[in-house]
Amino acid sequence: MSVRLVFLGRLADVAGVSAKEVAPGPLTDLLRGLPAGLLSPRVKLALNGMLVQAEGLVLDSGDELAFLPPVSGG
Amino acid sequence: MSVRLVFLGRLADVAGVSAKEVAPGPLTDLLRGLPAGLLSPRVKLALNGMLVQAEGLVLDSGDELAFLPPVSGG
Amino acid sequence: MAADIRLLDQAFDPGAALAAFADAHQRAGGVTSFLGQVRGGDDVEALDLQHYAPLTLPGMEALGEEVLARWPLDGVLIWHRVGEMLPGDSIVLVAAAARHRRDAFEAADYAMDHLKSQSWFWKREKRAGQWHWIEPRVQDHADLARWNDPPEA
Amino acid sequence: MAADIRLLDQAFDPGAALAAFADAHQRAGGVTSFLGQVRGGDDVEALDLQHYAPLTLPGMEALGEEVLARWPLDGVLIWHRVGEMLPGDSIVLVAAAARHRRDAFEAADYAMDHLKSQSWFWKREKRAGQWHWIEPRVQDHADLARWNDPPEA
Numbered sequence: 001m002s003v004r005l006v007f008l009g010r011l012a013d014v015a016g017v018s019a020k021e022v023a024p025g026p027l028t029d030l031l032r033g034l035p036a037g038l039l040s041p042r043v044k045l046a047l048n049g050m051l052v053q054a055e056g057l058v059l060d061s062g063d064e065l066a067f068l069p070p071v072s073g074g
Numbered sequence: 075m076s077v078r079l080v081f082l083g084r085l086a087d088v089a090g091v092s093a094k095e096v097a098p099g100p101l102t103d104l105l106r107g108l109p110a111g112l113l114s115p116r117v118k119l120a121l122n123g124m125l126v127q128a129e130g131l132v133l134d135s136g137d138e139l140a141f142l143p144p145v146s147g148g
Numbered sequence: 149m150a151a152d153i154r155l156l157d158q159a160f161d162p163g164a165a166l167a168a169f170a171d172a173h174q175r176a177g178g179v180t181s182f183l184g185q186v187r188g189g190d191d192v193e194a195l196d197l198q199h200y201a202p203l204t205l206p207g208m209e210a211l212g213e214e215v216l217a218r219w220p221l222d223g224v225l226i227w228h229r230v231g232e233m234l235p236g237d238s239i240v241l242v243a244a245a246a247r248h249r250r251d252a253f254e255a256a257d258y259a260m261d262h263l264k265s266q267s268w269f270w271k272r273e274k275r276a277g278q279w280h281w282i283e284p285r286v287q288d289h290a291d292l293a294r295w296n297d298p299p300e301a
Numbered sequence: 302m303a304a305d306i307r308l309l310d311q312a313f314d315p316g317a318a319l320a321a322f323a324d325a326h327q328r329a330g331g332v333t334s335f336l337g338q339v340r341g342g343d344d345v346e347a348l349d350l351q352h353y354a355p356l357t358l359p360g361m362e363a364l365g366e367e368v369l370a371r372w373p374l375d376g377v378l379i380w381h382r383v384g385e386m387l388p389g390d391s392i393v394l395v396a397a398a399a400r401h402r403r404d405a406f407e408a409a410d411y412a413m414d415h416l417k418s419q420s421w422f423w424k425r426e427k428r429a430g431q432w433h434w435i436e437p438r439v440q441d442h443a444d445l446a447r448w449n450d451p452p453e454a
Contacts, residue, residue, distance in 0.1 A: 008353055009423030010434040049355030066353055072424035072435040082200055083270030084281040123202030140200055146271035146282040163320030166336070170315065174341030174389045180409075181334045182402065183319070188327030236327045249335065249417075250444065253410050256333075260402060291403065 001061035003030065007038070009069045014038055027057040027065070044068040075135035077104065081112070083143045088112055101131040101139075118142040151212035152225040155205045160227060162241045169225050173245035176222040180252035181243035182260050188235035194274040195233045204230075204268040211262055219255040221246045226259060228269070261291040304365035305378040308358045313380060315394045322378050322396050329375040329398035333405035335413050341388035347427040348386045357383075357421040364415055372408040374399045379412060381422070414444040 002021040012018040014037050022030050031039065045052050046066040047059075059065060076095040086092040088111050096104050105113065119126050120140040121133075133139060152169065162183045170179045186195045199205075208226050215224050225243040233239060242263065244255035271282040305322065315336045323332045339348045352358075361379050368377050378396040386392060395416065397408035424435040 006353065008351060008421075009425075013434070046353070046356055049359075064355075066355070068353065068356075068421065069423065070437045071418070071420060071422055072437065080200065082198060082268075083272075087281075120200070120203055123206075138202075140202070142200065142203075142268065143270065144284045145265070145267060145269055146284065161320065162323065163316035163318075165316075166319055166334075167314065167316030170336055170338060170391075171389070174338065175343075177337060177340050179336045179338070181319075181336070182406070183323055183332045183334070184330060184402070185323060185327065185332070187330050187400075190328075236324070238323075247340075249337070249413060253335070253406070253413075257406050260406075264402075 003059040003061065004064045005030070005034075006064060006066040008066060009072070011038060011043070011067045011069050015067075024059050024061045024063070027054060027059060030059065038067055042070050077133040077135065078138045079104070079108075080138060080140040082140060083146070085112060085117070085141045085143050089141075098133050098135045098137070101128060101133065104133065112141055116144050150216055150221070150223045151209070152223065152227075153205070153208045153212045154227045155199060155208065156227060156229050157231045159233075159237055160229070160241070162238045165225070165227060165241055166243060169223065169243050169245065173222040175247070176245035176252075177247050178249045178252045179243055179245045180249075180256040181225075181241065182256055183238060184240040184260075186233050186235045186237045186239060190235075191275050192235065192273045193277070195237075195239070196272045196274070196279065197228075197230045197233070197239070198270040198272075199230045200268050207267050208263070211259060211267070214262075215244065215255050215259050218258070219244070219246065219251045220248070221251060221255055224255065224259065226263065228263070228267075230269070258295060261295065265292050303369055303374070303376045304362070305376065305380075306358070306361050306365045307380045308352060308361065309380060309382050310384050312386075313382070313391055313394070315391045318378070318380060318394055319396060322376065322398065326375040326398035328400070329405070330400050331402045331405045332396055332398045333402075333409040334378075334394065334396040335409055336391060337393040337413075339386050339388045339390045339392060343388075344428050345388065345426045346430070348390075348392070349425045349427070349432065350381075350383045350386070350392070351423040351425075352383045353421050360420050361416070364412060364420070367415075368397065368408050368412050371411070372397070372399065372404040373401070374404060374408055377408065377412065379416065381416070381420075383422070411448060414448065418445050 007015040081089040222245040227241045242259045244252045246252040272279045375398040380394045395412045397405045399405035425432045
């Protein structure tokens with residue numbers, strides 16, 4: 001099994017897709033094959049529906065990691 | 075023609091009627107024939123739809139004078 | 149017509165009124181509303197609201213104009229029942245349509261505070277078959293004071 | 302069930318929703334509501350709201366529970382559309398039913414402020430055939446600050 005990356009909001013435009021399957025491993029490795037700008041201090045991450053920090057994150061097969069840009073205002 | 079007195083809210087209970095026709099004249103004279111308690115600092119008066127003061131009020135024929143107790147809260 | 153002010157002697161459907169008001173103000177991003185209804189589950193069997201025609205509707209219309217002058221609104225609605233009502237019946241519906249949410253909230257809140265405390269309605273409740281007049285509530289004066297208005301005349 | 306929280310991918314009728322909510326809470330004296338709709342008359346041709354299923358509805362449900370814990374309410378309703386909408390379509394309906402008017406106003410106001418700024422929705426607008434993502438608004442943070450909440454995580 002692979003890891004599923006999900007890109008919300010404008011990050012889907014940055015990534016070029018709204019979701020992508022990649023091989024398991026450290027987040028830093030996974031990001032190497034992706035466009036720059038997906039991670040920033042304003043982008044939050046959710047691993048299997050729970051907010052997590054990017055530092056030291058390692059993805060296992062079956063995991064879903066979502067990239068969440070700031071939510072839109074009213 | 076006569077003067078029409080209108081009693082709102084609990085003042086209709088005080089007056090025993092919700093409206094009454096009386097002869098024109100000074101308010102003090104008209105009140106003599108009515109139960110006590112219709113006038114107090116908390117009761118406002120409207121003459122022909124305009125708020126007025128009780129002092130010195132004289133009613134002409136065709137006038138409508140309304141006795142308005144404090145309005146009910148929410 | 150930016151102000152929709154009505155004194156109603158028959159039951160009204162607040163959902164339909166709100167939907168029509170929102171439709172009529174599609175340029176507004178938001179509509180805040182307050183619906184007051186006769187409480188069920190109390191021992192109140194019926195509610196009776198009296199008004200005084202020469203003052204009550206003109207007073208509501210003046211309140212509508214005041215609200216429109218005080219906030220940038222697309223529209224305001226103030227509907228009030230009079231007469232005898234049963235538990236669950238709608239008494240009052242106030243709605244404000246605005247481009248900005250905060251304006252809509254403040255305008256509806258202000259309209260309700262002033263409607264409750266400064267409008268010409270006298271209310272009585274029937275409990276155990278007996279009618280009782282309702283006196284002013286201290287809370288209404290505290291609500292009014294929030295707006296820093298001049299004291300009541 | 303005191304909290305009625307829904308994420309809807311089809312158009313809904315806000316008037317019918319409000320009427321049903323008020324009927325379901327007849328013990329409440331008042332229902333405050335806020336309806337947000339896609340503005341007409343602008344150059345916005347369509348609005349698209351994205352959500353992220355593992356977070357969005359759970360976040361709304363948590364907000365509903367928080368509102369119920371913070372004010373003495375008979376019920377709270379939070380309905381939010383996702384997907385593509387046209388001008389005039391309803392986006393969000395929030396309603397709070399309470400015995401006391403002030404509680405109903407504050408609860409609905411709080412729910413809207415937190416829904417707009419802390420819920421997981423991403424919005425884009427279509428103008429002249431092109432989609433544009435909408436960024437956070439400074440006003441939302443000012444609205445939130447009114448409640449003296451701890452800063453956002």
